[in-house]
Amino acid sequence: xxxxxxxxxxxxxxxxxxxxxxxxxxxxxxxxxxxxxxxxxxxxxxxxxxxxxxxxxxxxxxxxxxxxxxxxxxxxxxxxxxxxxxxxxxxxxxxxxxxxxxxxxxxxxxxxxxxxxxxxxxxxxxxxxxxxxxxxxxxxxxxxxxxxxxxxxxxxxxxxxxxxxxx
Numbered sequence: 001x002x003x004x005x006x007x008x009x010x011x012x013x014x015x016x017x018x019x020x021x022x023x024x025x026x027x028x029x030x031x032x033x034x035x036x037x038x039x040x041x042x043x044x045x046x047x048x049x050x051x052x053x054x055x056x057x058x059x060x061x062x063x064x065x066x067x068x069x070x071x072x073x074x075x076x077x078x079x080x081x082x083x084x085x086x087x088x089x090x091x092x093x094x095x096x097x098x099x100x101x102x103x104x105x106x107x108x109x110x111x112x113x114x115x116x117x118x119x120x121x122x123x124x125x126x127x128x129x130x131x132x133x134x135x136x137x138x139x140x141x142x143x144x145x146x147x148x149x150x151x152x153x154x155x156x157x158x159x160x161x162x163x164x165x166x167x
Contacts, residue, residue, distance in 0.1 A: 003031050003079040003143065004098070012037025012064045014048040014111040014124070015084040019131045020062065021052040026135060032076065036067040045111050047124040067094060080155070084131065085109060101148075103155040105134050105162075133162045 005023060009016035016035035023033040041064050049059045069075065077098030086106045107130050113123030137158045141151065 001144075002029065004076045004100075005031050005033050005080040005082065006067075006070055006078050006096070006100070007033065007035045008037065008067060008081060008083045009035070009085040010038050011041040011111070012066075013041040013043065014045040015107050015109065015127055015131065017044050017048045017062050017064070018051055018124075018128050019082070019084055019135065021055050021057055022128065022132050023135050023139075024057075025055045026132075026139060030139070034070065034076070035062075036065050036070055038067055040064040040066050047110065047120060051124055051128050070094075071096060082155075101152050101155055103152075103159065105131070105159040107131060130162065134158050137162060 007016040007019040007023075012035055016037065020033040020035035023031055027033070044059070044062050044064055049062070052062055053059060070078065071094030075097050078096045078100035079098060081096055081100045081102045083102075083104045084107050086104075107127050108123070110120070110123040110127040113120045138155070141154055143151065146154070
């Protein structure tokens with residue numbers, strides 16, 4: 001079975017794009033990853049593009065888009081919806097096809113980083129590291145055998161326990 005997962009952030013220009021790329025790279029075909037935003041910027045952050053290209057993708061594989069695309073008739077039935085920024089977590093989301101499980105995995109916005117080019121690159125690398133840790137914990141869950149309530153609990157706990165579980 002292939003599961004559909006949507007990563008949400010307000011602008012869909014950095015964190016959600018990175019999460020889509022990392023999950024796609026690491027999922028081995030078990031998941032189809034998507035990303036979107038409540039008020040998309042319309043372009044992917046250049047630093048995020050550098051990260052996804054380092055994962056083996058091309059820039060044209062990703063675009064900044066509205067979450068409305070995933071609430072329309074004919075949209076993929078979603079199994080999971082994960083918010084990766086605090087703003088998106090607090091917004092009223094559309095009704096998603098498929099009644100997906102939801103969780104919030106807030107990550108500081110690397111696009112808000114200021115400083116030298118090295119400091120900005122470090123902020124993006126840290127966001128990618130944090131997302132990668134959460135995604136690997138998620139991929140280790142026994143999705144085929146765990147009951148729905150336990151799965152929902154574990155999905156939400158990933159955010160709180162990611163750094164301690166990854167150690």
